[in-house]
Amino acid sequence: xxxxxxxxxxxxxxxxxxxxxxxxxxxxxxxxxxxxxxxxxxxxxxxxxxxxxxxxxxxxxxxxxxxxxxxxxxxxxxxxxxxxxxxxxxxxxxxxxxxxxxxxxxxxxxxxxxx
Amino acid sequence: xxxxxxxxxxxxxxxxxxxxxxxxxxxxxxxxxxxxxxxxxxxxxxxxxxxxxxxxxxxxxxxxxxxxxxxxxxxxxxxxxxxxxxxxxxxxxxxxxxxxxxxxxxxxxxx
Numbered sequence: 001x002x003x004x005x006x007x008x009x010x011x012x013x014x015x016x017x018x019x020x021x022x023x024x025x026x027x028x029x030x031x032x033x034x035x036x037x038x039x040x041x042x043x044x045x046x047x048x049x050x051x052x053x054x055x056x057x058x059x060x061x062x063x064x065x066x067x068x069x070x071x072x073x074x075x076x077x078x079x080x081x082x083x084x085x086x087x088x089x090x091x092x093x094x095x096x097x098x099x100x101x102x103x104x105x106x107x108x109x110x111x112x113x114x115x
Numbered sequence: 116x117x118x119x120x121x122x123x124x125x126x127x128x129x130x131x132x133x134x135x136x137x138x139x140x141x142x143x144x145x146x147x148x149x150x151x152x153x154x155x156x157x158x159x160x161x162x163x164x165x166x167x168x169x170x171x172x173x174x175x176x177x178x179x180x181x182x183x184x185x186x187x188x189x190x191x192x193x194x195x196x197x198x199x200x201x202x203x204x205x206x207x208x209x210x211x212x213x214x215x216x217x218x219x220x221x222x223x224x225x226x
Binding site for chain 2: 042043044094096104109
């Protein structure tokens with residue numbers, strides 16, 4: 001059983017298009033994240049949602065809009081795709097605890113290539 | 116600005132030896148530090164967590180040290196095996212739980 005799943009796994013699209021990536025977790029966690037991993041392998045947080053509320057919003061272009069319909073899902077919509085958006089996007093989830101020790105569980109990643 | 120540095124060059128060692136990976140950071144006071152393993156084409160997988168008031172943590176063949184004075188963490192894999200070959204990421208966490216990742220060090224264990 002997949003704990004954190006993402007669709008699609010691969011996404012090849014033209015510049016200017018709008019696309020969405022979906023993420024679902026079946027771990028019962030209350031916090032979900034989107035990360036971007038660039039060609040240099042740096043993993044950078046983009047957004048974080050806790051109980052469907054946005055709690056982390058890094059300096060990300062407005063073209064990126066996350067949406068959390070419920071605690072188990074966090075989708076990422078990208079408008080007007082640009083070449084620089086090409087990267088691997090990872091979804092992750094964690095369970096908030098009193099001690100705030102957030103071990104994160106990552107999905108398999110979505111490889112986005114913008115042509 | 117906050118900075119995390121891991122050896123960008125790959126680490127090549129012989130099977131059975133101890134692998135030691137380094138994570139240095141500046142301009143940051145993390146509440147805790149985590150190590151993750153990432154295999155090609157996959158998402159990172161959590162390995163170990165060490166708090167700011169802990170010096171050392173062990174799990175099977177893995178050992179992590181955390182020196183907040185030196186602002187450094189060392190990650191050791193003893194009796195390394197070819198299956199340990201992967202990229203290892205360190206991540207620093209603020210008290211609010213936000214993680215900042217290093218760029219990772221690729222370990223290659225040769226039989």
